[in-house]
Amino acid sequence: MTSTVNIHIDKTTKSRVADYDVNNVPFGKCFSDHMFIAEYADGKWQTSKICPYGDMPLSYAMSALHYGQAIFEGMKAYKNENGEVSLFRPLENLKRLNKSAIRMCMPEVPEEIFMGGLIELLKLDAAWVPTSETGSLYIRPFLIATEEAIGVKSSENYKFIIITCPAGKYYSEPIKVLVETNYFRAVIGGVGNVKAAGNYGRSLYPTKLAQQKGYQQVIWTDSATHQYVEESGTMNLMFVLGDTLITPALSDTILAGITRDSVLELARSWGMKVEERKVSLKEIYEAYEKGELKEAFGCGTAATIAQIVGIGYEGKDLVLPPVSERKFSTKVDETLRMIRKGKSEDKFNWMMKI
Ligand SMILES: Cc1ncc(COP(=O)(O)O)c(C=O)c1O
The missing domain is CATH 3.20.10.10 (D-amino Acid Aminotransferase, subunit A, domain 2)
Structure with a gap:
């Protein structure tokens, strides 16, 4: 599918990819140049953007921290010998994310936001996808409740975020x-x-x-x-x-x-x-x-x-x-x-x- 969602793209001025050997990094410790963020407020999905990977300015009162409205997915992108990048069954992850969202009383993420964000992100960060036989780019989409409010109720505000990191073998031994x-x-x-x-x-x-x-x-x-x-x-x-x-x-x-x-x-x-x-x-x-x-x-x-x-x-x-x-x-x-x-x-x- 193609992206129909309007994504504001703020590219990094200096890629960090040359600082790493992406075929040989510990799992989950080094994050690629960019991340995707979509905001939910007033009962609908609002802006979507891709920006340099970095920290999140959020309230200490945000509801995910107190009441646990936080869900995630785990998926991977792979590079073939021609340098082309592919995802493995990504729509299954979207379906499961939305099943989690319903159960945790959170808004579902539309396909155009999930896939649109993911594809644009991977295009920008393709150099981070390992080429080694067992390497891949691990993708972590997650949805968190961000309302600044104490009190047990479902949040009014959410962020859907995608970050990625190169990954090798998870277990080196049986x-x-x-x-x-x-x-x-x-x-x-x-x-x-x-x-x-x-x-x-x-x-x-x-x-x-x-x-x-x-x-x-x-x-x-x-x-x-x-x-x-x-x-x-x-x-x-x-x-x-x-x-x-x-x-x-x-x-x-x-x-x-x-x-x-x-x-x-x-x-x-x-x-x-x-x-x-x-x-x-x-x-x-x-x-x-x-x-x-x-x-x-x-x-x-x-x-x-x-x-x-x-x-x-x-x-x-x-x-x-x-x-x-x-x-x-x-x-x-x-x-x-x-x-x-x-x-x-x-x-x-x-x-x-x-
Ligand atoms: C509890 C649990 N079971 C099973 C799996 C395996 O699921 P998948 O093959 O979709 O990664 C995961 C990982 O997502 C998990 O967290």
Whole structure:
């Protein structure tokens, strides 16, 4: 689609891109030259602009800080060998952003603002998109309540902002995860199925406890019984049991990951058996004991596929097959990378060229 929104563009007078090796920067620490900002007030979207990346002058009373009306998305742009930049399924992120907005009582962001801002921003900051095999430009669109007012109510004012940063591999090694059976991430009727900022704040303490025990992440379980697995950290969770790909079915407590959807679509297109349903710890443990637990991995935009090689559960460590034996997830990882880098056919029409 083309932008129909009027964006005021204030270009930086001095690009910072030469100060970095964009193919080799830590995740989420260095931000590209520009950002996009759209303002919402008086019941409608007002001005949109692109300006040099910088700080936000905002009130200490702004409602996002006090009452948590803050939502975000995570997506990526990729550069092919000809230097062309493409986005991976961006309209899915827009749909999910607006689902989050409705749930958090915030205004939806129109497609022309979201896509118009994103495309103009990427055109200006194309030099920031890594060219390395596993590199991409991570894109963080977010919507925050900015009304200067104390009092629990939905804000009258909002800002929709897009910032970007070059990204390499999220996890450099396969991970060990701890099954969390004390704290939980999401509840039925809650906000676990949207990207509300508070979901992430609440996850930090249990994650810190797991990290102190030598795990990189937790596996979240259902809040009522802690018997069913839900997600791992900020990734959807998948297992290959025997010859079947199994993943928890979407629900109120699970974020509908775009990577998850893409992995399932690829698996089905390869004729693999796929089951989306409740997955109990008992089932995983029994499959492990019988040698049927072939693969376990998390999937999400940041990591794509994070191989899980160890699962801590009830004081034991399940030691899973080495990554070299994981045919399915390594094929998925490679296939997604090739599609994103424009090196293999985009059968599903996932890529959108800028
Ligand atoms: C809680 C949670 N689950 C799953 C995912 C994976 O979603 P996606 O594949 O769209 O990045 C994310 C990341 O957005 C997440 O925050």
